[in-house]
Amino acid sequence: MSDEGAQPRSDGHERNDGPPGPAPSDRPHPESRRTTDGIRIDPVVEAEHDRRRAVVSALVEHEPGVLARVSGLVSRRQFNIESLTVGPTTVAGHARITMVVEETDPGVDQLKKQLRKLPVVIAAGEIAGETVSRELVLVKVRGDEPERVHAITEMYDGETIAADPQTITVELTGDESRVDAAIDAYRQFGIVEIARTGQTALARGDVPTTPGEAPAPGCEAARREASDQASRDTASGERQSEGNGPTDAGGDSPRTATTERTGRTEKHGQPPAE
Incomplete structure (x- = not known):
């Protein structure tokens, strides 16, 4: 290959092949991190x-x-x-x-x-807003002091579901703070195993738990709240698009995401946001 027209690179060496342009080391690179799968983090x-x-x-x-x-x-x-x-x-x-x-x-x-x-x-x-949240926990403790274990279980409105000379297994429900407190109370007996379901929650009143979810028939207040929430989400997406550029970390514009979401809402029989 002829060296005619070769251009020097920024590191002093000549580039003899490839189209004209900056060397790889001179090209701009995004400063944001990427996940192990190569996905850029916003x-x-x-x-x-x-x-x-x-x-x-x-x-x-x-x-x-x-x-x-x-x-x-x-x-x-x-x-x-x-x-x-x-x-x-x-x-x-x-x-x-x-x-x-x-x-x-x-x-x-x-x-x-x-x-x-x-x-x-x-x-x-x-x-x-206000929510009702609960989770369930199973706690297995050593069975050396069954009377004291039973007293703690009653104090937290729990139930003994299995007992033998070696271990006692109790069931309790409550919000996260109550479950944490009960577990701490059982530590004195020696906890063998714990299994927690994780938290589940519902919104109080007739407001839909998931914003945009279709309310039950006859729930006018919930229907208005769902429509208002969808409008707020759309407005928020448009403001973010204007302030941060046309794309988010996933590569799609907020407006596109809103349009796609509206299409799915129509598909499932729910009215789109006005």
Whole structure:
């Protein structure tokens, strides 16, 4: 190959092949981190923010593989999930996934946006306002002091579900703080094993638990709240698009995500946001 027209590179060597342009070392590189799968992490999410605990509810199609798709999204995007529960709802073919996350505000927003992009997700959002939350725990302790174990169980409104000379297994339900306190009380006897279900939650009153979820027939207040929440989500996405550019970490514009979400809402018989 002829050396005619060869151009010097920034490191002093000549480039003899390839089209004209900057050397690889001179090309700009995104400063944000990437996950182990090569997915770029949004620098806005990566910036220093205070973490907070949030409860995110997702209404999904109740079909095989749904939980794997949601958990795969959580794993790829490296969201910090404290607990996850799933179960059917009153609507045939629908299931509710409840996630407790320890994330920054941008992280919570990013999780909601990414969930809404999944075709199996009907609606997703943070449970706002007053909620009712519970979780169940099974605690197996040593059986050396059955009377004292029984006293602690009664104090926390629990139930002994199995007992033998070696161990005692009790069942308790309550909010997270009550379950944590009960576990601490059992430590004096020697805890052998613990199994916790994770937190599940519902919004109080006639407000839908999942923003955008279709309310029960006749629930006008819930229907208005669902419509208002969808409008707020759309407005928030448009403002973020104007302030942060046309794309988010997933590569789609907030407006596109909103349009896709509206399309899914229409598909499942719910009115789109005005």
